[in-house]
Amino acid sequence: MKKTIFIFALAMIFAPQFQLMAQSKWETRTGKVTFKSKTPIEEFSSTNHQAASILKVDGDKKTLAFQVIMRSFKFEKALMEEHFNEKYVHSEKYPSAKFVGEIEKNVNFSKPGIYKGINIKGNLSLHGVTKPLTILADIEVKENREIKGISTFAIIPEDYNITVPKLVSEKISKNIFVTVDVVYKPSK
Amino acid sequence: MPKITSAIQWINMKFTYILCLFIIYAWPNYTARAQDDSLFNELDTMVEIDRQEVIAAFKSTRVILAPSIERVKNNQLHFRISHLFFRINSGYRNLFGLDQLVNMNLIFDYGLTDDIQIGLSRSNKIDKTLMPNMKISLARQSTGKKPFPLYVSYFGSLDWKTNRYSDKERNDNFLGRLDYVNMLLLGRKFNSHLSLQLSPFFIHRNLTEALSEPNNLYGVGFSGRYMLNDHVSTNFEYFYNYPSVKTIQLSKNPLSLGFDIETGGHVFQLFFSNAQALYPGRFLLNQNDNFFKGNIQFGFSILREFNL
Numbered sequence: 001m002k003k004t005i006f007i008f009a010l011a012m013i014f015a016p017q018f019q020l021m022a023q024s025k026w027e028t029r030t031g032k033v034t035f036k037s038k039t040p041i042e043e044f045s046s047t048n049h050q051a052a053s054i055l056k057v058d059g060d061k062k063t064l065a066f067q068v069i070m071r072s073f074k075f076e077k078a079l080m081e082e083h084f085n086e087k088y089v090h091s092e093k094y095p096s097a098k099f100v101g102e103i104e105k106n107v108n109f110s111k112p113g114i115y116k117g118i119n120i121k122g123n124l125s126l127h128g129v130t131k132p133l134t135i136l137a138d139i140e141v142k143e144n145r146e147i148k149g150i151s152t153f154a155i156i157p158e159d160y161n162i163t164v165p166k167l168v169s170e171k172i173s174k175n176i177f178v179t180v181d182v183v184y185k186p187s188k
Numbered sequence: 189m190p191k192i193t194s195a196i197q198w199i200n201m202k203f204t205y206i207l208c209l210f211i212i213y214a215w216p217n218y219t220a221r222a223q224d225d226s227l228f229n230e231l232d233t234m235v236e237i238d239r240q241e242v243i244a245a246f247k248s249t250r251v252i253l254a255p256s257i258e259r260v261k262n263n264q265l266h267f268r269i270s271h272l273f274f275r276i277n278s279g280y281r282n283l284f285g286l287d288q289l290v291n292m293n294l295i296f297d298y299g300l301t302d303d304i305q306i307g308l309s310r311s312n313k314i315d316k317t318l319m320p321n322m323k324i325s326l327a328r329q330s331t332g333k334k335p336f337p338l339y340v341s342y343f344g345s346l347d348w349k350t351n352r353y354s355d356k357e358r359n360d361n362f363l364g365r366l367d368y369v370n371m372l373l374l375g376r377k378f379n380s381h382l383s384l385q386l387s388p389f390f391i392h393r394n395l396t397e398a399l400s401e402p403n404n405l406y407g408v409g410f411s412g413r414y415m416l417n418d419h420v421s422t423n424f425e426y427f428y429n430y431p432s433v434k435t436i437q438l439s440k441n442p443l444s445l446g447f448d449i450e451t452g453g454h455v456f457q458l459f460f461s462n463a464q465a466l467y468p469g470r471f472l473l474n475q476n477d478n479f480f481k482g483n484i485q486f487g488f489s490i491l492r493e494f495n496l
Contacts, residue, residue, distance in 0.1 A: 004205070029234050052234040054227050067231040071240055078261040079453065079493050086244040087418040092380050096235070098228065165419070168452050 024109070026055040026147050026184035033068050034179045042171040044080065046073045055109075055147065055184050062103035064120060066180075069096050088162050089127050097126040099133070107139055109147060115139045120151070129160040137180075147184040152177060242329040245339060245377040246385075247448040248455045248491050249297060249305070249323070251411040252425040254468050257339035257375035257385060259325050260299035260307075265494040268295040268309075270457075270466045272487035275477070285485055293466045297323075298496075311467050315349035319467060321369075329376060339375040344368070347469035364395030369469045371409075384412040389427075391472055405472065406430050413448070421448045423459070429474045440476045457489040 031051030037044055050072040056063045070091035075081040085091040101122020107115050116138050124133040137151035154175040157164060164172050246256040249266060260266050270293040274285035282288060295309035303325040311317045327340040347367040353359040368391065375385035387409035396403060411425040425444045446459025462479035463471035466487070477483035 027230075027234070050235070052231050054230060054234075056227065063227065065227040065231055067228065067235050069235055069237065077493075077495050078264050082244050083452075086380075090380070092242075098231075100227065171452075 024057050025187045026109075027187045028053050028182050028184050031066070031068075031180065031182035033073075034181075035073075036177045036179075037173045038177075039171055039173050044076070046075045046081075046084070048073045051180070051182070053182055053184070054187075057109050062107065062109070064099075064101050064103060064122070066099040067096050068098075071095065088157075088164075094126075094128050097124070099124045101133075101135070103139075107141075109141055112141050112143050114141075124155070126155075126160045127162050131159055135180075145186045149182050149184070150180070152179045154178070237332045239330045239332045239334045239336070242331060242377050245329070245375055245383040246413055246423075247421055247450050248457065248489075250457070250489070251385060251413065252423050252444040252446045252457065252459045253442070253461065253463060253466055253471060254387060254409055254411065254425060254427070255323060255341075255343045255371065255373060256411070257325075257341045257373045259303070259305045259323055259341065260297045260493075262299045262302045263496050264299045265496055266295070266297040266491055267494065268297070268489055268491045269293070270295065270487065270489040272461070272463070272466050273485055276460070276484050276486055277482045290464065290485060291466045291487075309467065311465065311470070314465070314470070315351040315365075317467065317469065318348045318350050319345050319469065320348075321345035337376060339373070339377075341373040341375075343371040343373060345467075345469060347467070358395070361395065366394050367469050368392045369472070371468065381415045382412065384410075386410060387427075389468070389472060391469065405474075407472070419450050422446070423448060423457075427472060429472065439474050440478050441474065442471045442476045443479045453493055455489075455491040457491070459487050459489075460484045461487060 029052045030049060031053050032047060032049055033051045034045055034047045048068055051066060051068045053064065053066045056065075070089050071085060073081070073084065075084060099122055101120040104119040104121055105115070107118060118137050118139050119134060120137055121134045122132070123130050133153070133155070135151045135153040137149050140148040142148065154177050156175060157172075158174075246258045248256065249258045249260060250256055250268075253270075270291075271289060272291040274282060274288035274290055276284045278285050278288075290313065292312045293309055295307060297305055297307035299305050305323040305325075307319075307321045307323070309319045309321065311319070322344050324342045325339070326342060327336055327338065329339045330336045345368075347369060349365040349367075358364060369389065370391070371387050371389040373385060373387050375383060377383040389407060389409065391405040393401075393403050393405075407427055407429040409425065409427040411423070413421045413423045415421045423444075423446050425442075427442050429441055431439075440462060442461065442463040444459050444461035444463060446457055446461075449456040449458070462477045462484055464476050465471045477485075
């Protein structure tokens with residue numbers, strides 16, 4: 001009886017360690033996130049070069065987490081940038097957007113290779129609203145263990161309680177196309 | 189292993205097994221759930237920013253008539269046109285003052301850098317004043333690891349009266365046509381609604397209207413805004429003049445109340461004021477009417493921003 005408990009106790013102590021051994025992590029803080037709005041009247045885009053992201057592989061579980069500071073979105077027009085922060089995403093109240101998701105298919109991150117159309121299922125938090133979001137990504141595992149990921153998806157501002165005033169509603173498209181372009185480096 | 193002597197003991201043992209099994213299986217799940225949070229904690233430290241400027245303390249580069257701590261950003265051009273009409277209490281025959289234009293200013297402001305703004309404005313009355321001016325942002329209110337609590341800016345204007353005077357001596361006195369306006373702007377955005385500003389000022393006039401008037405004037409301005417919604421704010425502006433100008437007839441401090449309405453690329457500023465002119469070099473001379481006796485004028489500014 002005592003022996004059994006002892007074995008279990010040992011197993012318990014070492015279980016997390018085994019996990020750690022099977023776990024690896026990649027990260028970046030210079031991910032590129034661009035969004036585009038296109039209507040017949042006006043077209044604009046904004047890019048953020050400071051998206052931070054961590055990719056964690058833990059056995060079969062491959063988790064991806066993103067954090068994007070709203071204020072780091074740069075616009076061509078200074079006024080547009082101010083309005084984006086002040087009137088649309090309210091970045092003082094909601095300073096960042098977050099995404100956490102799991103990579104569904106079997107992607108082997110320890111071997112170089114190219115994977116197309118990989119499903120990443122998760123949740124996007126933006127402007128105080130969290131919604132499920134599944135995105136399609138192309139992933140490339142490079143020789144030097146770097147991982148490159150590209151994904152484009154559409155979001156609807158209304159879904160995240162971002163209201164567009166009627167006066168400018170013809171200048172901002174209903175669907176905003178977001179492109180994420182990251183290169184992860186293995187982290188220690 | 190001890191022999192099982194009773195059912196209770198057997199159950200007890202099984203229970204320990206089950207508990208152990210449960211812990212072993214639940215453990216990884218538990219760590220997996222905690223992982224999302226720890227990932228974001230890690231991300232938080234990755235994205236931490238040293239210093240980030242607090243933006244949009246005011247809707248425009250002027251609170252109402254006087255400059256605000258907002259500046260025109262690098263390579264942007266603001267064109268502003270301001271009107272000030274006659275007294276509202278002049279009655280319906282004058283369409284409550286709208287029949288008569290008291291002052292009109294045309295203003296160009298350009299951002300040399302994100303911190304230095306230069307401008308040129310011209311007032312039609314009283315002296316056809318041309319005003320090259322400059323606003324320098326010395327510090328910005330910011331958040332982050334190294335925050336700063338205030339906006340600090342300097343505003344300086346050289347008011348050159350280009351009017352033709354009948355008095356030849358005055359007409360030929362070039363230096364006598366110049367006034368110097370200096371203002372220190374101290375502002376803080378308290379929250380997304382409320383911003384307040386203190387503006388100590390110092391004016392030097394080379395030539396005064398009368399000998400009894402002082403050449404130097406100083407005082408302090410109090411101003412602020414409160415956002416009513418994302419597009420409209422209500423503003424106030426009051427300047428206290430250190431009382432040194434008793435000889436000036438009306439000698440009332442300028443008080444202005446107004447609204448800023450922002451629609452995309454334009455800002456409309458509508459205001460009511462007892463100020464007799466639109467530019468600081470004039471309304472700070474305290475030749476203003478009595479606000480509380482209803483001697484109020486309506487005025488407005490239209491601001492358009494251009495990307496160069």
